[in-house]
Amino acid sequence: MKTGAKVKFTCCIFFMLLYNIGNAQIVQQRTFDFKAGDEFQKETSVNSTCTIQRGNQKLDVSSTSSVTKLYKVKSVTDKGYVFTVNIQKMEDVLSALGQKLIYNSGQPLDSTSRIKKALNYMLNKPVDVSVDKYGTILSNNTEVEFANDTLLAFTGIQPEVFIEGKTFGLLANFKSDKLKKGYKWTNTSPITDKQKVVTKYTIYSKSDTSTVIKFTSSVSDGSVNSNTNGTYILDNKGIIVERFIQSISAGYAIIGKTIYVTTRSSSIHETCRKIPSNVFAQNRK
16 A cells, blocks of 8 residues: 555544544643753554455554653743753554564664564654743754654654644643633544544643643544544643544545545553653662
8 A cells, every 4th residue: 555545544543632622622721840960751552453345355553652851941041941852762463464573672673674663663763852831832943854654643653743833742732720620622633635633622620730621622624533532630730641532434535446435443541740950860870
């Protein structure tokens, strides 16, 4: 299958993650207070299954993956902050056609595997992202092209895309303390000229330390339909400390005179924690 068709099938799920609750301009914006050297570690686990069918031919692909990223405040500027984002480690198990591919960034690289080389390409490629005091992305230095491989999208590991004008992925930029339990709203964000994400949110619970928000999202453009639901947990500083996401998509593409049909389901769990500033000092002793 050509790369363009593959992306058509799979990208909508991952773009949903980009349009998080921080992009819903519903109440007063939150002002973030970071210090140079602040570090946050995010761990993401993804379980996914995908089926691609062409006539009587069918390919079933399943994967289990985990990614650990470090978000560090590189500097404080007049406009806000510069974060450095870097993938520290990755693990992935991909099963298809009775074969199993196992990738572990802590192990020597198998240079004969295109998929492993593509995954390894994403490792230790720091990206600087400029963010204003409200958590909105101002710019980034992602001039380097992303790794590309026909089956890379099915590993469950995708490059993080930083879009100017969107909220930085760690943050929710509205003041949830102004919202009450049960409050609901809807947000619509474009993906492409023909695709848009429609997301409905509900404040599920609130406490002195956190806010729990439930959501459902949908994407449809005639050839791709996706439905996602999940939960965000925010701390009282606006950091998204945990996310649970379930997604199902189905679609088709016509290449030449051949129709490809695909279905995919994904389960995503993310946790984020601030690394205590004294950890490194203790390690140096």
